[in-house]
Amino acid sequence: MRSCWLVANALWLQAGWWACVLGAQRPWxxxxxxxxxxxxxxxxxxxxxxxxxxxxxALAGCLLDSVLGVLGVFGFDAWPLPLWLALLWWVLASGMRHSLAWAGKRYWLGALLGAFGGPLAYVGGARLADVALPLGTMETGLLLMPVWALALPLLSRLAASPSR
Incomplete structure (x- = not known):
């Protein structure tokens, strides 16, 4: 039963990513x-x-992307973030205690996935959502590699923090 939940959660993350990124042009x-x-x-x-x-x-992620936007890594059409990107953080957050929980337990694997998956998701999403990358595509991807190598395992750990 648990494996079905993890697969369903991973599928939701993919579907949610597409809904958010394509929702930048098709708000419905x-x-x-x-x-x-x-x-x-x-x-x-x-x-x-x-x-x-x-x-x-979601709040940590929105803060991260807002800072990157202020620093000129991204060119958004809304401040601090467009709605679709804020919603995307909620989608990602919904996987952190489930299909992505391993990223906080096996740091090196989480960092590896973050270093490659994060920049690919951003660059691909930017193209589909019409987000400007003022530094250039390759430069933005390279800049995001260490950011996401740290962010993914830390976000997973943040999600797993005990509730107060």
């Missing part, structure tokens, strides 16, 4: 994200712990 797709998050929360065994983890990770 963004309506799918709160629905998906509601289903996710309904299926979680510990609603309170999951809700707190979602808030912690």
């Amino acid at each position: 797709l963004l309506l799918l994200v709160p629905l998906g998050l509601a289903v996710h929360l309904r299926l979680c065994p510990n609603f309170n712990a999951e809700g707190k983890a979602l808030w912690r990770v």
Whole structure:
């Protein structure tokens, strides 16, 4: 049963990423994200712990992307973040205690996935969502590699922090 949950969560992360990124140009797709998050929360065994983890990770992620936007790494059409990107952080947060939990336990694997997966998701998402990369595509990707090598394991650990 647990493996089915992890697979379903991983599929949700993929579907949610596409809904958010394509929702930048087709806003009606963004309506799918709160629905998906509601289903996710309904299926979680510990609603309170999951809700707190979602808030912690989503806020940390929004802060990270806002800082990167202010530093000129990204050119957003909204300040501090476009809605689709803020929702994307909620989607990512919903996997941190589940299909991505291993990233906080095996730091080197989490860092490796973050170093390559994070920049690829950003560069691909920027192209689809019409986000400017003022530094250039390659430069942005290279800059994001160490950021995400640190961020993914730390976000996973943040999600796993005990609820107060």
